Amino acid sequence: MKARVYVTLKKGVLDPQGRAVMGALNSMNFSEVEDVRIGKFMELELKGESRADEEARVRRMCEKLLANTVIENYRIEME
Amino acid sequence: MKARVYVTLKKGVLDPQGRAVMGALNSMNFSEVEDVRIGKFMELELKGESRADEEARVRRMCEKLLANTVIENYRIEME
Structure with missing residues (x-):
């Protein structure tokens, strides 16, 4: 999973x-x-079985x- | 945009x-x-007008x- x-x-x-990346982009003519x-x-590659259980566990890891x-902030997507 | x-x-x-994060998680009993x-x-917050143009420009920035x-590798999503 x-x-x-x-x-x-x-x-x-x-x-x-x-900020630094924005400054660099602006100076490279990406002024937009x-x-x-x-x-x-x-x-994360997980070997759990239950999607719901694993999602709860990933939440704890976060x-x-x-x-x-x-x-x-964090956001989790299970596949 | x-x-x-x-x-x-x-x-x-x-x-x-x-690797380091995986090791830390394993040692915290997230063995899965x-x-x-x-x-x-x-x-990126952009002030361009055309979505297609901006996507091409973001590709160049990448x-x-x-x-x-x-x-x-990189992947771009425009909103």
């Missing part, structure tokens, strides 16, 4: 990496770029390790 | 960050995790800056 986890910075949290936010994307829930 | 860019390591490219691959997820096409 595959799980995809998207971790993004919460609205209002400064994203210096995104008004904002860039950078997050993480993780693909809360405990994969995301910093103080400043980040 | 919003563009979402997903950058992932190509198959066969070693992912030490993913068999593989972890970590990529980047970028949200080729030039956002992805290292030697070892990474």
Whole structure:
């Protein structure tokens, strides 16, 4: 079973990496770029059987390790 | 207009960050995790008018800056 986890910075949290990428794009004549936010994307290969159980477990993984829930949101997609 | 860019390591490219996360998850009793691959997820805010034009431009941004096409694949979603 595959799980995809998207971790993004919460609205209002400064994203210096995104700022730097935006500056670089603007200086490369991509002046239409008004904002860039950078997050993480993780693909997990799981050997569990039940989709619902695994989704709950991936949620626990996010809360405990994969995301910093103080400043980040996460979204899970099961496949 | 919003563009979402997903950058992932190509198959066969070693992912030490993913390995470390997998090891950490396994040691936290998430033993069902068999593989972890970590990529980047970028949200770009664009002020262009034409969706097709902007998609082509985002593709150029990926080729030039956002992805290292030697070892990474990218996927673009326009919104």
